[in-house]
Amino acid sequence: MAAASATRLLNNGCRIPLLGLGTWKSDPGVVGKAVSAAIDAGYRHIDGAYSYMNEAEVGAAVKKKVEEGVVTREDLFIVSKLWCTFHAPEDVKPSLMQTLTALQLTYLDLYLIHFPVGFQKVLGELFPMRKGRVLVSDADYVDTWRAMEVLVDEGLVKSIGVSNFNISQLERLLSVARIIPAVNQVELHPYLTQPELVEFCASRDIALTAFSPLGSPGRTVLNDSADPKDLLKDPVVEVIAKNHRKSSAQVLLRFHVQRNIATIPKSVTPARIQENAEIFDFELMDEDLQSLLTINKNWRVCQLTMLQDHQFYPFNDS
Numbered sequence: 001m002a003a004a005s006a007t008r009l010l011n012n013g014c015r016i017p018l019l020g021l022g023t024w025k026s027d028p029g030v031v032g033k034a035v036s037a038a039i040d041a042g043y044r045h046i047d048g049a050y051s052y053m054n055e056a057e058v059g060a061a062v063k064k065k066v067e068e069g070v071v072t073r074e075d076l077f078i079v080s081k082l083w084c085t086f087h088a089p090e091d092v093k094p095s096l097m098q099t100l101t102a103l104q105l106t107y108l109d110l111y112l113i114h115f116p117v118g119f120q121k122v123l124g125e126l127f128p129m130r131k132g133r134v135l136v137s138d139a140d141y142v143d144t145w146r147a148m149e150v151l152v153d154e155g156l157v158k159s160i161g162v163s164n165f166n167i168s169q170l171e172r173l174l175s176v177a178r179i180i181p182a183v184n185q186v187e188l189h190p191y192l193t194q195p196e197l198v199e200f201c202a203s204r205d206i207a208l209t210a211f212s213p214l215g216s217p218g219r220t221v222l223n224d225s226a227d228p229k230d231l232l233k234d235p236v237v238e239v240i241a242k243n244h245r246k247s248s249a250q251v252l253l254r255f256h257v258q259r260n261i262a263t264i265p266k267s268v269t270p271a272r273i274q275e276n277a278e279i280f281d282f283e284l285m286d287e288d289l290q291s292l293l294t295i296n297k298n299w300r301v302c303q304l305t306m307l308q309d310h311q312f313y314p315f316n317d318s
Contacts, residue, residue: 020045087118
């Protein structure tokens, strides 16, 4: 099965490709080439965000591939995210319009609330800090969600969802939502399997997208005993990869797509982008999946502990 043809049906009838290109931490000057390489390799899902500060280059690369006839706009599934400084309902649509302008698009396939905690809006600051603390706002993500629903009504986005939401936050949102979230994008990999969240989202027909599916190998390893270091070199992963004659990265990506979870590995290296696409010509056995689930360490790369005292901080719960 080609990367372009493996999709999951969302609860609104749209389809999300199970393999996407992540663009978090992809620097300007290289991210456009990564997007071009990904589209050439068969990717049709491109994941981005306002806060990544690279949407203009992503949009230019997408436009060029459409103009070249490699893909049509309708072939692609383009994702962006509403940043925390724009949670006030009156800021939601203007923020989306900034993203659409940067991407040179008239609509998004999926728009996510990036994080449940809102920040105060300070011009030019993604993380407005004063005296070492983030200036958070009292914006309620439920009110933000109602403004997101209007974007669907107006045809500016096809699907809406959330990112980094826990079960209790999803339950609260579901209790008032007119449009059910189509997707929850969260950190998922064998060191953070989140079984309760996976089961809950399946029970509510909310699709999952796994970010940092390789355990964020490019991170600066924390100098503490809790950091499990390199998931790609875990002995369980390496044995499974050897048995299937695949790379560790391919096994980790297959771990998600075989369970109908979309995944968005980040890379700016064309060879790795191509390698990451070659995950639809093999199948993990049940014992492989169970082995990968057993190495769970409940260890999270993306913690944002600076926000842990906020009422909407999501990582104190499942």
